[in-house]
Amino acid sequence: MSRARGDGDGLQGVIDFVEDAVPFEPGYYNEAYLGRRVAARMQRRDADDHDDYRRILERDDDEREALLDALTINVTGFFRDPDMWADLRPVLRELCEENGRAGVDVWSAPCADGREPYSLSMLAADDRGVDERRVRITAIDISEEALAAARAGVYETTRTTNIGEELSPLSDPTAYVEQEEDVFRVRESVKSRIEFEQYDLVRDGPKADMDLVFCRNLLIYIDTEYKGRLFETLRDSLRPGGYLVLGKTETVPPGMREEFEPVAKRSRIYRYTG
Ligand SMILES: C[S@@+](CC[C@H](N)C(=O)[O-])C[C@H]1O[C@@H](n2cnc3c(N)ncnc32)[C@H](O)[C@@H]1O
Structure with a gap:
């Protein structure tokens, strides 16, 4: 990252400040990503350079909050990338049909505000070929x-998020959400299949024996140094023959391609061959 004139510690100074002042671990994320987010805030605040912006951060609580908001990549949606969800239906049916399997264990990692695991829970109930009672989601x-x-x-x-439209892949959304004007409440039946848990995918290591793992739209932001470890966590969480779903612009790293066979390449659904 090039430094502006008079730009003391530059972006690194801002990052160090953020690390100490707000609950965020910038070390996991790549510098290009951090740089873009910080630059956007600097422009909003008319900061001359990184040092100037750091001084704004030091004196302004609201700006610290706004920066934290900008750095936390929490964009999500119900049925984000609808083609993937269509391609997932046969996979889920097959997992439910497999003889001798006690249930289908799914890991939504990370889940952001819950719309990803709720989409899965709703899809399981919506699809006639899936026995939703067998599906357990962490x-x-x-x-x-x-x-x-x-x-x-x-x-x-809201102006930017149309929840009704997001739920349109379902045959009858009202079976899964209670709607009051613009507010949508997920029904208990949909919630009951999901357990939420705080977890750091870089630090906390793998789960075990998962049949289906979603890791969408996090790897793109993660620094190369941590990416390999995170991918090992995903792999080691799967049982052989289980499935992995990545975000639309994410791929399996070259060193692991032999272990993951594409099932629906464009949708980024892979089978772990073990
Ligand atoms: C862009 S959202 C992705 C949500 C969902 N998977 C999707 O594709 O719509 C990224 C999420 O990753 C979470 N996150 C960031 N670093 C993480 C980490 N080390 N471990 C677990 N979650 C993390 C953020 O809090 C955020 O909610």
Whole structure:
């Protein structure tokens, strides 16, 4: 990252400050990502350079909050990338049909405000070929705030988010949410299949024997140094023959491609061959 004139510690100074002052671990994320987010806030605040912006951060609580908000990549949605969810239906049916399997264990990691695991829970109930009573979902995120929103399961249509439209892949959304004007509450039947848990995917290591793991739209932000370890966590959480779903622009690292066979390549659904 090039330094502006008079830009003392530059972006690193801002990052160090953020590390000490707000509950965020910048070390996991790549510098290009951090740089873009910080630059956007600097522009909003008319800061001349990184040092100037750091001084704003030091004196302004609101700006610290705004920066934290900008750094936490919490964008999500119900049925984000609808084609993937369509391709997932046969996978879920097959997992439910497999003889001798006690249930289907799914890991939504990370789950942000819960719309990803709720989509899965709703899809399981919506699809006639899936026995939703066999599906168990563990949904994790590093952010307590995201988890609180996820547990509450209340979403609102705003200028930028149309919840009714997000739920359109379902045959009857009202079976899964209670709607009052622009507010949508996820029903207990949908919630009952999910356990939420705080978890750091870089630090906390793998789960075990998962049949289906979602890790979407986190790897793109993670620094190369941590990416390999995070991917090992995902792999080691799967039982052989289990499935992995990545975000639309994410791929299996070259060193692990032999272990993951694409099932629906464009949708980023892979089978772990073990
Ligand atoms: C862009 S959201 C992705 C949500 C969902 N998977 C999706 O694709 O819509 C990224 C989430 O990753 C969480 N996160 C960031 N670092 C994490 C970590 N080390 N362990 C677990 N979750 C993390 C953030 O709190 C945020 O909620």
